[in-house]
Amino acid sequence: MNSKKILLIEDDPTLRNAIEAFLIKQGYELRVYDNVSKAMKEVGPDCHLILSDVMMPGLTGYDLLGYVRKHFPTIPVILMTGYGTIEKAVEAMKNGAYDFLIKPFSLNVLEMALKSAFLDFPHDLPGETKNTEKYPTAQIKASDRFLASNIKMKEILSNLRRIAQSKATVLIQGESGTGKELIAQMIHEFSPRANRIFVAINCAAMPDTLLESELFGHEKGSFTGAVARQIGKFELSNNGTILLDEISEMSLSMQTKLLRVLQECEIYRVGGTQPVPLNLRVICTTNRDLHQYTKQGNFREDLYYRINVIPITLPPLRERGDDVLFMAREMINEFSILHARKSPELDESAKQKILSHPWVGNVRELRNAMERAVLVGSFDVIENGAILLPNEKTNRISQGPAADYVEPGLSLAEIEKRVILTTLDRFHGNRTKTANELGISLRTLRNKLKTYGVAGDSMSGKLDAI
Incomplete structure (x- = not known):
């Protein structure tokens, strides 16, 4: 018996009895209630997890969530919901719920949700071996590399710590070069899985057959050239976080397979016959308007709603006001150190040129321009002509900010x-x-x-x- 204590709140006696029987069989210690009012009185530090229905007479699962987040923030809350209340349950996840299960769900999905929660919020019990497995992390954290002074960006960044505490799927949208992958890495860094593996794969970089093998892995002999079993990215990132970069470029066929992974929390390797259970945090990015892309029939609607649990939209650099100057100065300091130079100042003409440019390539284009400016400009001041923009030839000086x-x-x-x-x-x-x-x-x-x-x-x- 694992002695982990779960509070189960469900007003449907048939479902409540089924879940109770399953959890007892799994060795959990249960306290079972048919309404939130009774359950609230029993919530305490000796409770390890709360599994609650959402819509019940009187107080609801949302009320319980608010109470727990305020008084016992380290207790994970998993909500169970019918299709009619999915939007509200998603909002609850943004407000701190760890996960939500859509009725009807399989016992396998319930089991994986519980294992995931206890992995992210461990409780040291007598005789239990604590999992201390860690993975190498970058020396410089993503949170230290992301530059922002703009109010809108600061608001997005301030929400990341709260978002990171659940295992909800996150969809990050924004133009190329806006920092989507950095935001994904920050979510991982702020999450309970920070010491576990972070795996990124670009869905646009390979054809379907190769992408399927990369994601799901394959068994020996499953196709020509498969001389040994290969573990895929899903399996590799088990208990950690996986980033599906440019998910909009995935074919409809692959989208169907991904949807099953998210629904069933398991995969089959290519050529395999046995399911491999997974406990993943999934983060997706795209440079498209995925809602519009879905309406055009290019992306599965059910998958869109499955991955769009917590949406984050990053504004392009041209909409971030003076952020561009703040970032330019920080980049100049960075590249001055990198190239062993004194950090120069930006003169007024250079500032105006930076502010006037649309920065189609966003942060990536700005970094290229600032590194060039450090290398070709004077040691003391970066002037207008040192900032070489796409419409300018390197052997002439622009006549004005983005004049062409x-x-x-x-x-x-x-x-x-x-x-x-x-x-x-x-x-x-x-x-x-x-x-x-x-x-x-x-x-x-x-x-x-x-x-x-x-x-x-x-x-x-x-x-x-x-």
Whole structure:
């Protein structure tokens, strides 16, 4: 008997009895109630987990959650909900619930949820061996690398610690270069799983067959070349966190398989016949508007709602106000140390140039520009001409902030479009060189050009139309 004490609150006697019988068989010590009022009186430090229905007569599971978070914040709360109350249960997870189970659920899903909670919120019991397994972590934490002074960004960052305490799936959306992977790493760092493994995989970087093998692993002989069993990324990240980067690029077929993983908390290796149980924190990123992409039929709606439990949208750099100057100064200091130089100041013309530029490639483009400025600028002051932007040739100095493409009356979106098409035209339609010059990925460039209706390599007609 493991002596872990669980409070079970469920007003449906049939479901309550079934769960009670299962948990007793698993060796848990139970206190069972049919309403929240009675259960609240019994919550105390000797309670290790609370499993509660949401909608009940009188006080609800939300009321219980609020009480527990206020008085006993280290006790994990798992909510059970019907389809009609999923949105409220998701909101409850944002407010501190550890997990929620959608009725009807299998006993296997319940068992994995309990194991996950006790792994993240361990209680040292007599005779129990504590899991001290740790994984190597980066010397510089993601939270130390993410630069922000903007109020909106600070609000996002302040919410991460609270978000990190549950195992809810997080969907991070934002343009390329806005720091989505850093945010994912920060969630992992702030979570109870911080000392466990963090695995990232780019879903856009490989074809379906290879992606399936990378995620699920395979058995020996399952296909030509499978000379030995291989553990996939899901299995590798068990008890830790997995980042599915650019999940929107996953095919509909792979989306179906991913949905099953999230619902059943288990996988089958390619060619395997035995299920492998999983305890994962899943974080997804995309540079698309995934809701719109789903409405267009390119992404499964059921999977979208499954991964969009906690959504985070990162604003592009051009919408972060003076954050760009703050970040530019920090990057200049960083690259000055890296290249063994005195850290120079930005003069007013350089500041205006930085503020005027749309930064299509966001933080990634800004970093490239600031490193170049440190290398080509003077030791004391970085002037306008030292900040080389995509529309400028390296052997001339710009006549003004973004002078070639900024005109009165242009919106930021129009400026961005002009920057991209002007650069593409300068490289005679070569998209690889254009992406490198802009500091963005080739995939992002393709997506932008598709939005602009650009299919061919000739840009002259498109530029005349701007």
